[in-house]
Amino acid sequence: MARKKIIAGNWKMNKTPSEAVALVEELKPLVANEEVDVVFCVPAIDIVPVVEAAKGTNIQVGAENMYFEESGAYTGEISPNMLVDAGVKYVVLGHSERREYFGETNEDVNKKILKAFEHGITPIMCCGETLEQREQGVTMDFIRQQVKVGFQGVTADQAKTAVIAYEPIWAIGTGKTATTEQAEEVCAGIRACIAEVYDEATAEAIRIQYGGSVNAATAPELFAQANIDGGLVGGASLKADFGKIVNYK
Numbered sequence: 001m002a003r004k005k006i007i008a009g010n011w012k013m014n015k016t017p018s019e020a021v022a023l024v025e026e027l028k029p030l031v032a033n034e035e036v037d038v039v040f041c042v043p044a045i046d047i048v049p050v051v052e053a054a055k056g057t058n059i060q061v062g063a064e065n066m067y068f069e070e071s072g073a074y075t076g077e078i079s080p081n082m083l084v085d086a087g088v089k090y091v092v093l094g095h096s097e098r099r100e101y102f103g104e105t106n107e108d109v110n111k112k113i114l115k116a117f118e119h120g121i122t123p124i125m126c127c128g129e130t131l132e133q134r135e136q137g138v139t140m141d142f143i144r145q146q147v148k149v150g151f152q153g154v155t156a157d158q159a160k161t162a163v164i165a166y167e168p169i170w171a172i173g174t175g176k177t178a179t180t181e182q183a184e185e186v187c188a189g190i191r192a193c194i195a196e197v198y199d200e201a202t203a204e205a206i207r208i209q210y211g212g213s214v215n216a217a218t219a220p221e222l223f224a225q226a227n228i229d230g231g232l233v234g235g236a237s238l239k240a241d242f243g244k245i246v247n248y249k
């Protein structure tokens with residue numbers, strides 16, 4: 001069975017609540033496409049107004065992070081229950097910016113993935129190498145480790161519903177998209193890793209996105225690759241361009 005594409009915007013730390021609502025209003029008609037899953041991953045404070053603004057559309061709402069405890073004395077954190085209650089369906093976990101600036105480890109990401117599944121939220125787990133790692137030829141070793149640790153304790157049935165975003169760090173926000181060949185090669189490698197850890201059926205079902213300077217010009221070729229099931233889009237998700245990316249065909 002063909003995998004349904006999933007095209008998600010990651011707004012990062014952009015848009016106040018009122019700006020967020022205005023952006024949803026602007027993008028609503030442009031991102032209409034029932035053939036793909038369209039997700040807006042937005043800052044925590046924007047979740048409630050964005051869910052409201054997106055009602056009755058094909059837009060699903062995601063969070064950009066989540067804590068792995070249920071509740072309690074964790075000042076500043078957001079629990080899975082809070083996200084579910086607000087109408088969140090997806091959560092981006094282990095983005096390279098969170099790993100780099102907020103010290104998130106593969107083990108933290110693993111705890112968050114397990115929690116997300118427990119609460120019926122679909123994790124979008126990010127992985128990807130630095131330029132230095134690519135030049136040293138250790139890209140796949142590094143990513144396999146991120147995936148294996150990230151998915152520890154995740155069942156095959158859960159993994160089938162998960163999303164992995166391959167985001168080479170050197171391509172994020174740089175305007176330097178990975179070549180189609182580079183992106184496809186690593187996404188195929190991630191799928192092979194899932195087949196090894198689980199089985200072929202799980203590898204066939206899991207969705208793997210590419211992220212890193214995706215724009216309306218690069219999306220069609222990237223999304224046509226056998227192992228690329230859509231994209232995680234930063235900068236271009238904040239503009240009308242996102243409509244073109246969603247309707248890439």
Ligand SMILES: O=C(CO)COP(=O)(O)O
Pocket residue numbers: 010095167171172173174175211212213214232233234235236
């Ligand atoms: O980090 C990204 C999405 O999570 C990619 O960001 P850009 O599309 O701005 O390069």
